[in-house]
Each structure stands twice: as structure tokens, then as C-alpha cells.
Amino acid sequence: MRIVYMGTPEIAVPSLRFLAESEHEVLSVFTQPDRPKGRGHHTIPTAVKAAALEYDIPVYQPLSFRKGEDAEAAMETLRQLAPDLIVVLAYGQILPKAVLELPKYGCINLHASLLPVYRGAAPIQWAVMDGQTKTGVTAQQMAESLDTGDILVAKETVIGPEETAEELYDRLAELAVETLAETLKQLEAGTLQRTPQDDSKSCYASRITKEMSALDFSQPAQKLHDLIRGITGFTLLEGKRLKVYSSRVEANVAGAPGTIADPECFLVACGDGNGLRLTEIQPEGKRRMQTADFLRGKKLTKGTKLGA
Numbered sequence: 001m002r003i004v005y006m007g008t009p010e011i012a013v014p015s016l017r018f019l020a021e022s023e024h025e026v027l028s029v030f031t032q033p034d035r036p037k038g039r040g041h042h043t044i045p046t047a048v049k050a051a052a053l054e055y056d057i058p059v060y061q062p063l064s065f066r067k068g069e070d071a072e073a074a075m076e077t078l079r080q081l082a083p084d085l086i087v088v089l090a091y092g093q094i095l096p097k098a099v100l101e102l103p104k105y106g107c108i109n110l111h112a113s114l115l116p117v118y119r120g121a122a123p124i125q126w127a128v129m130d131g132q133t134k135t136g137v138t139a140q141q142m143a144e145s146l147d148t149g150d151i152l153v154a155k156e157t158v159i160g161p162e163e164t165a166e167e168l169y170d171r172l173a174e175l176a177v178e179t180l181a182e183t184l185k186q187l188e189a190g191t192l193q194r195t196p197q198d199d200s201k202s203c204y205a206s207r208i209t210k211e212m213s214a215l216d217f218s219q220p221a222q223k224l225h226d227l228i229r230g231i232t233g234f235t236l237l238e239g240k241r242l243k244v245y246s247s248r249v250e251a252n253v254a255g256a257p258g259t260i261a262d263p264e265c266f267l268v269a270c271g272d273g274n275g276l277r278l279t280e281i282q283p284e285g286k287r288r289m290q291t292a293d294f295l296r297g298k299k300l301t302k303g304t305k306l307g308a
Contacts (some may be wrong), residue, residue, distance in 0.1 A: 129230035263300035
């Protein structure tokens with residue numbers, strides 16, 4: 001098949017590589033515009049663009065498909081390419097009806113959740129933060145509304161009790177390849193079935209904000225642990241910001257919520273009578289480190305309260 005691929009971040013790279021090395025013809029790649037990153041604000045290509053250039057695949061980076069001259073030019077490019085199918089994974093733009101209806105087989109989106117749950121921008125992080133034990137990748141026939149299209153193929157995986165969103169992200173990138181391969185196989189065989197989503201079971205995975213990372217130790221220890229696994233956390237120690245990258249739940253920990261219950265291992269009491277041991281942290285102005293290394297140079301005091 002003649003395929004146009006749309007994606008932007010690292011999670012979309014393995015599926016592009018799969019298509020580029022398959023019997024299908026990848027006509028072009030559409031990805032978000034390059035943007036400045038890092039302290040030097042150097043403009044670097046998106047992960048998908050960098051991969052596409054390795055295969056000498058033409059790359060287009062329109063600002064929008066929905067308005068302005070850029071959108072008109074992008075639509076005209078698609079019309080000239082005349083793809084049989086558009087495959088989308090974490091592109092970062094909402095496609096208009098004109099794009100969805102242009103290819104012979106429409107547009108297929110690979111979404112990193114078991115739809116209809118966790119529609120939206122951050123399904124991986126929210127699944128971990130919510131303490132889910134399973135997730136997956138869903139291939140859906142794209143509709144005009146966000147992540148509401150009919151389900152084509154879904155592949156499930158278990159979320160480990162200590163697995164982070166970052167670790168899960170890498171696994172789902174590979175699971176997306178399996179999902180895409182199965183979808184294309186069924187599409188070519190004429191056996192692909194469409195199953196409408198049950199909207200009553202849907203939930204929305206909104207974009208992550210910095211404020212969400214604040215650790216409220218009046219909450220249960222497990223909830224905070226899941227938040228840290230999902231997006232990392234932060235608190236204040238002696239008035240300075242402390243970022244928390246990993247933790248461990250400890251049962252039956254005495255002390256007022258938010259106070260240090262055991263200074264020898266940085267164990268903090270939580271609101272449910274359990275505690276959270278902070279195992280990897282980044283003190284303000286310093287590098288990320290194991291808590292054991294931090295404690296060699298910093299003596300904590302039992303009863304010290306974290307937070308503002």
C-alpha cells in the first residue's frame with residue numbers, strides 16, 4: 001500500500017521504521033515543526049523527522065491542517081501524494097474531515113491505551129498515576145472527534161507494580177508496531193472488523209502540568225508512589241525544591257503526614273498510616289542522585305516536615 005505516516009515523538013519512531021522496512025511504500029512523513037529545546041534553545045528535528053531522513057523519506061512540517069495558507073499547502077500535498085492510507089501515532093494535531101476522507105482506506109490512529117479509556121494527550125502517564133494494572137495499544141479508524149473512532153485492533157499488556165511511565169512508554173512503542181502489523185495484515189486480507197467504542201466507559205487523559213507533580217503527603221502512600229511513577233513528584237525540603245524520581249511504599253509508618261519518620265532512609269509519613277521512602281531524588285541546584293548518596297552528605301532530622 002501507499003502510506004503517509006504522521007507522528008512526532010520517540011514513541012512513533014518504531015512504527016515508522018517498521019513501515020519503511022516493509023513491503024509498503026511510505027510516500028512521506030508529516031511531523032510537527034522543529035522547535036528549540038534545551039538550555040541552548042537549539043532547534044533540533046523531531047524524533048520522527050530524524051528517523052524519516054535516515055530512510056530518505058520526504059518530510060513535511062505544516063503548522064496546521066485546519067487554517068491558513070500552511071493548511072491549504074499541506075492539503076494540496078496530500079492530494080498529490082494520493083495515499084491509500086494515512087497512519088497516525090502521536091502526531092500532535094487534530095486532522096480535519098477533509099484529511100480523514102482523502103485516502104482510500106481513511107486514517108488509522110495508533111493510541112497508547114485500551115480505548116475507550118484514556119482518550120487524549122497523556123494516556124500512558126494517567127494509566128500509571130491511576131494505578132492501573134493493564135494498558136495497551138489500540139488501532140482505531142479515525143473520526144472527527146478526538147480518539148472516538150471505531151476500534152480495529154487492540155493489544156494488551158500488563159503494567160508492572162514498580163514500572164514507570166517512561167519504561168512503559170518504551171514498551172508501548174514496540175507494542176504499537178505489533179498492533180500496526182496486525183491491522184495492515186487484516187486490512188489487506190479484507191478481514192478487518194470495526195467495533196464502535198462504548199462512550200459510557202470512556203475517560204479523558206488530559207495534558208500533564210507541572211502543578212500535578214506536587215506531593216500532598218496527606219494522601220495515601222500508594223497514590224503518591226503511583227504519581228511519582230507516572231510523572232515524577234516534587235516537594236520542599238527546608239524551603240528548597242526537591243524532585244522525586246522514585247519511591248517505595250512502606251506499611252505502618254507512624255508520624256504526622258509529611259514528616260520524616262526515618263531520617264536514615266528518607267521515609268516520609270503519609271495520610272493513610274503508611275509511608276513513602278524516597279529512593280531517587282534531585283535536590284534544588286544539584287544533580288539527580290540515589291537517596292543513599294544524598295544522605296551521605298546531608299543529615300536529616302526525624303519529624304522535619306516537607307512541603308511549604
